[in-house]
Amino acid sequence: DAGVIQSPRHEVTEMGQEVTLRCKPISGHDYLFWYRQTMMRGLELLIYFNNNVPIDDSGMPEDRFSAKMPNASFSTLKIQPSEPRDSAVYFCASSLSDSGTEAFFGQGTRLTVV
Amino acid sequence: SQQGEEDPQALSIQEGENATMNCSYKTSINNLQWYRQNSGRGLVHLILIRSNEREKHSGRLRVTLDTSKKSSSLLITASRAADTASYFCAMDTGRRALTFGSGTRLQVQP
Numbered sequence: 001d002a003g004v005i006q007s008p009r010h011e012v013t014e015m016g017q018e019v020t021l022r023c024k025p026i027s028g029h030d031y032l033f034w035y036r037q038t039m040m041r042g043l044e045l046l047i048y049f050n051n052n053v054p055i056d057d058s059g060m061p062e063d064r065f066s067a068k069m070p071n072a073s074f075s076t077l078k079i080q081p082s083e084p085r086d087s088a089v090y091f092c093a094s095s096l097s098d099s100g101t102e103a104f105f106g107q108g109t110r111l112t113v114v
Numbered sequence: 115s116q117q118g119e120e121d122p123q124a125l126s127i128q129e130g131e132n133a134t135m136n137c138s139y140k141t142s143i144n145n146l147q148w149y150r151q152n153s154g155r156g157l158v159h160l161i162l163i164r165s166n167e168r169e170k171h172s173g174r175l176r177v178t179l180d181t182s183k184k185s186s187s188l189l190i191t192a193s194r195a196a197d198t199a200s201y202f203c204a205m206d207t208g209r210r211a212l213t214f215g216s217g218t219r220l221q222v223q224p
Contacts, residue, residue, distance in 0.1 A: 004156075033211055043157075043202065043214040056211065091156060102147060103204075103212055105156035 006092050006106035013113055018080040021109045024073055025094030033103065034067055034077050035091040043091075049075065050097070082113045118203050118215030126221040133190040135218040137203030138183075146179055147204045147212065148188050157202065160188075195224040 005024040013019050025032045033048040047057040052069045060067070064083070069075040079086055089110050093103040118139040127133055137146070145164045149157040163170045163179045163186065170177045176189040190197055200219050204212040 031210065035214075042216050045211050045213065048211045050210070056209065093157075102159035102162060103157075105149075105158070107156045 004092055004094055004104050004106035006090075006109050008109060009107060010110045011112070013082055013111070015083055015113055016081045017113075018078065019082045019086075019111060019113075021077040021090050021092075021111070023075045023077070023092030023106060025075070025092070026104055027073065028096070029094035029104070030072070030097045031095045031103075032069060032075050033093040033095075034075070035093065037089045037091060037108070038087075046077070046090075079111075082111075084113045087111055087113050118205055118213065120201075120203060120215040120218045122218060123216070124219045124221070126223065127193055128223050129193060129195055131193055133193050133197070133220055133222070135188045135201050135203075135220070137186045137188070137215050139186075139203070139205050139215070140184065141205075141207050143181070144206045144208050146177075146186050147206065148175075148177060148186075149202045149204055149214075151200045151202065151217075153199070160201075190220075193220075193222045195222050198222045 007022045030051050034046040035043050037043045046059045047067045049069045067077045089108045091105050091108045093105045095101050095103045118137050120137050145162055147162045148160045150160055151157045161172045161177050163177050174191045179186045198221050200217045202217045203215040
């Protein structure tokens, strides 16, 4: 397996524009997580899914953020409209359902909103 | 707010020396994990220690866990320049999603 695949790797957009980040989890993993990493706040959990169903979205900062998982092999994180403070590295991770198993991370999407 | 705090925030050592990083957390855990992140890359799992374990080894890594003090430490022995990275502890509190500490930036000088 190629691991968790995220696209794009880098995104530069203007304030107010819609941004869509994409993630393909490892095949067979039934948990998918979206994290955001910044210098100031570290790694923050935004939302996670189990079997394509959102379980906890309490970390989503505002209504401008939304995430979907239409099937087991694809998830999107959308920001509309984007703001400069959304600039961060966004990570997707996946794991198996067994308790205590490790999370596998993608390479991240570095988002810059100007 | 972050569930875990790590110290030191940054550590610089010479190749061959041992590196010790500490993690303190706030709530009960099922297990604690350590991850490594190279600059510009994603996190990679290193080792997992369950709440009923006190010590675990994996190659040059040694992890300890003290649930009474809500703390863990990661020891990297005989460090190499390639160990230069950021290291994060991550707590599994039972809600399935991991909560990460603030991280330690390790620099190993060749």
